[in-house]
Amino acid sequence: MNYDLLKGVRVIESSAFIAAPLCGMTLAQLGAEVIRVDLIGGGLDYQRLPMMPEGRSIYWTSLNKAKKSVAIDIKRPEGRELLQRLVGAPGEAGGILLTNIGTPWLSHKTLSELRPDLISCTIEGNFDGSTAVDYTVNCATGYPMLTGTGSPDRPVNHTLPAWDVICANQAATAIVAALARRQGSGEGAEIRLALSDSAFSTLSNLGLLTESELIGQQRESLGNYLYGAFGHDFATSDGRRVMIVAISARQWRALVKACDLQSAVQSLEAALGVNFDSEADRFEGRELLAALIKQWCIKRPLAEIEAHFIQHGVAYGPYRTVRQLLQEDKRVSLDNPIFERIQTPGVGEHLAAGTPLRFGHMSRQAVQPAPELGEHTDEVLADVLGLSDQQIGALRDSGIVGGS
Amino acid sequence: MNYDLLKGVRVIESSAFIAAPLCGMTLAQLGAEVIRVDLIGGGLDYQRLPMMPEGRSIYWTSLNKAKKSVAIDIKRPEGRELLQRLVGAPGEAGGILLTNIGTPWLSHKTLSELRPDLISCTIEGNFDGSTAVDYTVNCATGYPMLTGTGSPDRPVNHTLPAWDVICANQAATAIVAALARRQGSGEGAEIRLALSDSAFSTLSNLGLLTESELIGQQRESLGNYLYGAFGHDFATSDGRRVMIVAISARQWRALVKACDLQSAVQSLEAALGVNFDSEADRFEGRELLAALIKQWCIKRPLAEIEAHFIQHGVAYGPYRTVRQLLQEDKRVSLDNPIFERIQTPGVGEHLAAGTPLRFGHMSRQAVQPAPELGEHTDEVLADVLGLSDQQIGALRDSGIVGGS
Numbered sequence: 092m093n094y095d096l097l098k099g100v101r102v103i104e105s106s107a108f109i110a111a112p113l114c115g116m117t118l119a120q121l122g123a124e125v126i127r128v129d130l131i132g133g134g135l136d137y138q139r140l141p142m143m144p145e146g147r148s149i150y151w152t153s154l155n156k157a158k159k160s161v162a163i164d165i166k167r168p169e170g171r172e173l174l175q176r177l178v179g180a181p182g183e184a185g186g187i188l189l190t191n192i193g194t195p196w197l198s199h200k201t202l203s204e205l206r207p208d209l210i211s212c213t214i215e216g217n218f219d220g221s222t223a224v225d226y227t228v229n230c231a232t233g234y235p236m237l238t239g240t241g242s243p244d245r246p247v248n249h250t251l252p253a254w255d256v257i258c259a260n261q262a263a264t265a266i267v268a269a270l271a272r273r274q275g276s277g278e279g280a281e282i283r284l285a286l287s288d289s290a291f292s293t294l295s296n297l298g299l300l301t302e303s304e305l306i307g308q309q310r311e312s313l314g315n316y317l318y319g320a321f322g323h324d325f326a327t328s329d330g331r332r333v334m335i336v337a338i339s340a341r342q343w344r345a346l347v348k349a350c351d352l353q354s355a356v357q358s359l360e361a362a363l364g365v366n367f368d369s370e371a372d373r374f375e376g377r378e379l380l381a382a383l384i385k386q387w388c389i390k391r392p393l394a395e396i397e398a399h400f401i402q403h404g405v406a407y408g409p410y411r412t413v414r415q416l417l418q419e420d421k422r423v424s425l426d427n428p429i430f431e432r433i434q435t436p437g438v439g440e441h442l443a444a445g446t447p448l449r450f451g452h453m454s455r456q457a458v459q460p461a462p463e464l465g466e467h468t469d470e471v472l473a474d475v476l477g478l479s480d481q482q483i484g485a486l487r488d489s490g491i492v493g494g495s
Numbered sequence: 496m497n498y499d500l501l502k503g504v505r506v507i508e509s510s511a512f513i514a515a516p517l518c519g520m521t522l523a524q525l526g527a528e529v530i531r532v533d534l535i536g537g538g539l540d541y542q543r544l545p546m547m548p549e550g551r552s553i554y555w556t557s558l559n560k561a562k563k564s565v566a567i568d569i570k571r572p573e574g575r576e577l578l579q580r581l582v583g584a585p586g587e588a589g590g591i592l593l594t595n596i597g598t599p600w601l602s603h604k605t606l607s608e609l610r611p612d613l614i615s616c617t618i619e620g621n622f623d624g625s626t627a628v629d630y631t632v633n634c635a636t637g638y639p640m641l642t643g644t645g646s647p648d649r650p651v652n653h654t655l656p657a658w659d660v661i662c663a664n665q666a667a668t669a670i671v672a673a674l675a676r677r678q679g680s681g682e683g684a685e686i687r688l689a690l691s692d693s694a695f696s697t698l699s700n701l702g703l704l705t706e707s708e709l710i711g712q713q714r715e716s717l718g719n720y721l722y723g724a725f726g727h728d729f730a731t732s733d734g735r736r737v738m739i740v741a742i743s744a745r746q747w748r749a750l751v752k753a754c755d756l757q758s759a760v761q762s763l764e765a766a767l768g769v770n771f772d773s774e775a776d777r778f779e780g781r782e783l784l785a786a787l788i789k790q791w792c793i794k795r796p797l798a799e800i801e802a803h804f805i806q807h808g809v810a811y812g813p814y815r816t817v818r819q820l821l822q823e824d825k826r827v828s829l830d831n832p833i834f835e836r837i838q839t840p841g842v843g844e845h846l847a848a849g850t851p852l853r854f855g856h857m858s859r860q861a862v863q864p865a866p867e868l869g870e871h872t873d874e875v876l877a878d879v880l881g882l883s884d885q886q887i888g889a890l891r892d893s894g895i896v897g898g899s
Contacts (some may be wrong), residue, residue: 096672096684108742113700117665121672135743140723140775141706149709150723153702199855218831218853226726227812230738231824232655235719236816239643239651246728246736246814247643248719249653251636253660256697260664261521264671265852268500268525271675280500281855288851291827293660294817295834295848296517298557300827302545303817304845305553310817315639315652319544319554322630324650332650334634338512339539371544408631410650412640413698413707413714420635423695423704427622430699441705444696448669449622451603451685 179205465494566869583609869898
């Protein structure tokens with residue numbers, strides 16, 4: 092954990108892939124004791140690429156930092172009962188389940204018999220309980236037809252599993268809100284969140300549904316132009332690229348000044364009868380404006396452009412590969428308080444982010460790596476369920492629990 | 496609000512654009528009284544595209560559902576003092592500020608003098624307080640070089656402002672966690688969250704930083720293939736497209752069976768010495784596998800493909816434009832409990848999502864539209880600050896407050 096806001100909260104997580112594990116990690120980094128339960132030897136996502144050569148999955152270890160790991164064979168009834176008992180264990184801390192497994196034996200109804208104040212959060216594909224994953228949701232959002240050179244014939248998927256990440260954070264808000272309520276009233280909560288609802292509600296919140304319904308506007312893909320104001324990418328003389336945006340009038344005037352385009356822009360405005368201080372006019376005239384700015388950028392190396400833009404307050408950013416990001420961007424380095432170097436078992440020493448949240452007047456604690464699989468099996472069975480060494484040994488002998 | 500989990504919580508929001516307003520809306524939909532403060536006549540984002548013809552911004556009204564709106568001229572000292580007093584007003588409910596305006600008069604230090612238990616959440620561009628927007632952050636993440644046909648020379652920006660949406664939800668979790676803590680201890684919290692940290696921590700959490708640092712792996716753009724397993728888009732005989740994925744072995748076997756490819760796949764496995772039950776082998780052999788599946792899909796209309804895929808449990812989704820989504824996807828209709836038809840002033844009647852979260856055993860309340868600008872100025876000044884009609888009248892006369 093990085094902060095102890097959620098100290099004294101125990102979450103049992105039975106999950107795989109991105110949304111549920113990332114939710115659990117979010118809570119763990121804010122101080123909750125998050126116990127991830129996996130099959131002995133690992134579940135569906137334990138070997139997910141990228142893998143360290145002869146080592147562990149970078150995917151799994153990146154998404155499970157700061158958690159405890161317990162290995163239980165939940166394919167067997169005895170294993171299922173153990174998981175149920177972990178969720179239902181008495182005490183103020185417990186009674187919280189996070190899962191993306193929709194199954195009767197992990198349902199709110201079943202588990203709330205053990206703890207009436209149960210908080211359960213089930214992440215599902217669609218609101219009707221049917222399956223969906225980020226990729227099979229994203230194709231329905233319309234975004235692939237709007238991205239890059241995307242069209243209905245040749246959609247372009249984005250690569251970031253954005254809906255998974257959004258869903259994870261929405262689930263985290265829900266669990267913490269339910270916790271705050273339980274603190275006051277003692278009441279539990281049954282939370283359900285469909286990945287596709289994370290996506291479709293975002294379309295509603297960003298106005299895309301309403302513009303289509305009410306004004307019949309079907310956005311077209313704009314390449315790297317941004318919708319509704321001015322923004323595009325430009326090449327520099329030294330083979331780099333920068334993204335430049337002018338959403339507000341102030342950003343626009345800064346850009347014009349930095350590129351010394353005042354007279355060119357004024358002439359264009361007079362000739363066309365437009366006012367580029369208006370974001371709608373900038374959007375309409377984006378190709379003309381980009382042609383002007385392109386000339387300026389291509390004559391200068393990135394360093395010179397950056398110096399000019401910083402001086403004038405232009406909103407811009409250089410494009411970077413992940414390697415360049417690690418090499419040259421101080422925001423992804425130990426200069427940034429959210430980053431630390433950590434040692435992950437089976438992976439090695441590497442830079443890793445803790446929570447992006449920064450709380451003043453609270454000491455930020457070390458970023459904790461992912462556990463080894465089953466590292467905390469014995470500890471958790473003893474501490475949470477009060478099992479004896481002998482009982483734990485018997486569970487191990489019969490293959491119901493495992494782990495290092 | 497859709498639920499009353501955060502009932503009795505009042506958040507003063509001084510914000511613009513996406514991240515901070517979407518955070519506020521998230522809290523409002525969970526029951527907080529969220530009072531958005533804008534300049535009289537609206538701030539930077541009040542006319543943001545898309546606009547209703549002769550009406551209001553669909554962008555603004557979509558991002559500010561379920562809030563109260565107060566119009567104050569915060570460019571004047573008297574207006575700033577009013578905003579400060581709204582944040583600092585006594586009572587259990589208050590003392591919460593959400594902003595993306597980094598300015599001394601709205602700083603935690605200044606406002607905590609009014610309320611020592613202040614919770615402030617400031618969303619900033621970068622961790623050092625410098626400016627950044629979604630587009631100028633995204634270019635640094637490496638994703639544009641991995642998206643579609645993206646390369647270092649020709650990056651492809653994604654269109655979804657994903658970092659803004661992620662940042663909004665992270666801020667919501669932080670505020671609710673700070674609230675839960677204040678309930679217990681009475682302590683306030685100063686929260687800072689940089690948009691670029693939302694992005695860079697996501698790169699860490701998804702393993703991209705570590706794979707670059709430790710194994711020097713520089714991912715290349717894969718078009719619509721997914722990384723690490725099998726997934727691609729395919730054309731149907733009736734001019735539609737479907738995204739098909741096989742991440743787990745079960746999904747893979749369902750796909751093989753649905754497309755009747757058992758013998759073809761077995762022959763390929765024998766010839767190549769691979770096992771497509773392994774996700775790494777599926778990823779390696781993705782082009783071969785896609786060629787097989789392409790043949791099957793192009794001979795069938797979408798409806799037939801869907802029937803087959805549903806029967807066999809294949810993970811797939813049709814591509815849709817936003818218009819098709821509204822026309823044919825029941826997940827974006829009144830069949831889905833998160834959607835309702837609402838009436839937004841200056842926009843009209845339209846489908847809108849409430850919170851994607853669904854809480855069992857709590858009644859879901861109506862989706863509330865965005866307010867008119869300044870609709871609640873008088874109400875809030877009277878209720879929160881206890882101002883008399885005469886005092887409010889004087890503030891209106893001097894142009895310090897406004898609104899309908």
